[in-house]
Amino acid sequence: MHIPDGFLDTRTILTTSAISAGALYVAVRKINQHFSPYKVPLMGVLASFAFVAQLLAFPVVGGTSAHITGAVLLAVILGPYTSLVIIALILVLQALLFQHGGILTLGANVLNLGVMGSLLGYLIYRIKRNFLMAGVASFLALVAGGVCGAAELAISGRLPFHAAVISMTSAQAITGVVEGFVTFSVLAVIQSVRPDLLSLEKI
Amino acid sequence: MRHSFLDKYSDLDSPLHRMDLRLKLGAFLALLIVFAAVPMYWEVVVAALILLTGLFLLAGIPLQYVARRALVILPFLLFIIVFIPLFQEQTWLVAWHTFARAVCSVLTLILFVSTTRFVVLLQMLDELGMPRMIVQVLSFIYRFFFVLIGELERMELASRARAPRRGKMYYYKALSRMLGMLIIRSYERSERVYQAMQLRGYDSEGTDA
Numbered sequence: 001m002h003i004p005d006g007f008l009d010t011r012t013i014l015t016t017s018a019i020s021a022g023a024l025y026v027a028v029r030k031i032n033q034h035f036s037p038y039k040v041p042l043m044g045v046l047a048s049f050a051f052v053a054q055l056l057a058f059p060v061v062g063g064t065s066a067h068i069t070g071a072v073l074l075a076v077i078l079g080p081y082t083s084l085v086i087i088a089l090i091l092v093l094q095a096l097l098f099q100h101g102g103i104l105t106l107g108a109n110v111l112n113l114g115v116m117g118s119l120l121g122y123l124i125y126r127i128k129r130n131f132l133m134a135g136v137a138s139f140l141a142l143v144a145g146g147v148c149g150a151a152e153l154a155i156s157g158r159l160p161f162h163a164a165v166i167s168m169t170s171a172q173a174i175t176g177v178v179e180g181f182v183t184f185s186v187l188a189v190i191q192s193v194r195p196d197l198l199s200l201e202k203i
Numbered sequence: 204m205r206h207s208f209l210d211k212y213s214d215l216d217s218p219l220h221r222m223d224l225r226l227k228l229g230a231f232l233a234l235l236i237v238f239a240a241v242p243m244y245w246e247v248v249v250a251a252l253i254l255l256t257g258l259f260l261l262a263g264i265p266l267q268y269v270a271r272r273a274l275v276i277l278p279f280l281l282f283i284i285v286f287i288p289l290f291q292e293q294t295w296l297v298a299w300h301t302f303a304r305a306v307c308s309v310l311t312l313i314l315f316v317s318t319t320r321f322v323v324l325l326q327m328l329d330e331l332g333m334p335r336m337i338v339q340v341l342s343f344i345y346r347f348f349f350v351l352i353g354e355l356e357r358m359e360l361a362s363r364a365r366a367p368r369r370g371k372m373y374y375y376k377a378l379s380r381m382l383g384m385l386i387i388r389s390y391e392r393s394e395r396v397y398q399a400m401q402l403r404g405y406d407s408e409g410t411d412a
Contacts (some may be wrong), residue, residue: 001279004275004306004309005238005239005304005309005312007304008301010239031216031336032336038393038394038397040343041343043340043400044340046393047343048346048350048351049389054350086286089340096312097296098271099276099309102305102308102309104236104239106251111356157297181375182378185379188383189379189383191350193387197386
């Protein structure tokens, strides 16, 4: 769920923007410390991959559909900080080109999907580095993002907290099941076709 | 391939398209902030809508296209409306304010991207001191988006030709495998692209935006 402009109040916009900007600053610095020129096309093309993958709608119960974010997938392949930067850039492009999410709410969306997806998701994945755990991490990261989103909407006074939590988390949980399944099976495909892709430098 | 360029209408010619980009960016951000902060009495909303419609007409962008693109906020709006019964008196007011803010902001965004070429926007980000890596990755996404969409469409065509209509579970598996193959092909493409860039003297500082 990408929060559009107009759904958050000024205070929430400023707080979430500050948190996300801080996280992104750290991430860009980490990437630059371990920079090698081949990373630019690698990040660029894999970011386009995630951008395209997000357009694929997986059918869910009752005519609704969900799309994946790929945050944990990218974190497992490229590392959490690289994944965070890619997710943030994708959110910028989605806001600009599809009006999917807003500009002032970018901070909130980066927090919900990027910081929770890439960083928290990777932390969970690190508990036990296998594909199943990556799937579980994708699910949990999305649910955590849903709780964050609910808190942002509630603090902005758009919805009472319990209603926001119930609706956001259940929506994210459904998406999370799809995301977990896809993360697991995509990693399995990579393992069987190009296993060397899973041992790139992770930052 | 059946895609159109994402920043459609951005190559038209109008006062808004010709406007200095920094000025335009500043003006649009200011508008967005106003829509986020000002209480949306209906007079304000009407004034904002008249202003935005006027600007769209000035820029020569079909209003039908604008309306279609603005529909993306509907799911979120329904999300708020559905939970209204849990709220008390103020609900409709909150829902209305949120709706008005969201509509005005979305229209502002559409106006901005429809009057600004993406490449020019990237150039300006570069001049404003955005890390070069970020600008380069953004330009990569924009460029390879179309290539990868094409790749995905070819894979989907191949899969449909071989296995038309199976159950839902099969669809899930097929789609995941397709994504897996797409990420591998993307990686291999990035290797080839990097080699090609190196041959042409790329040193990671080059202005390729």
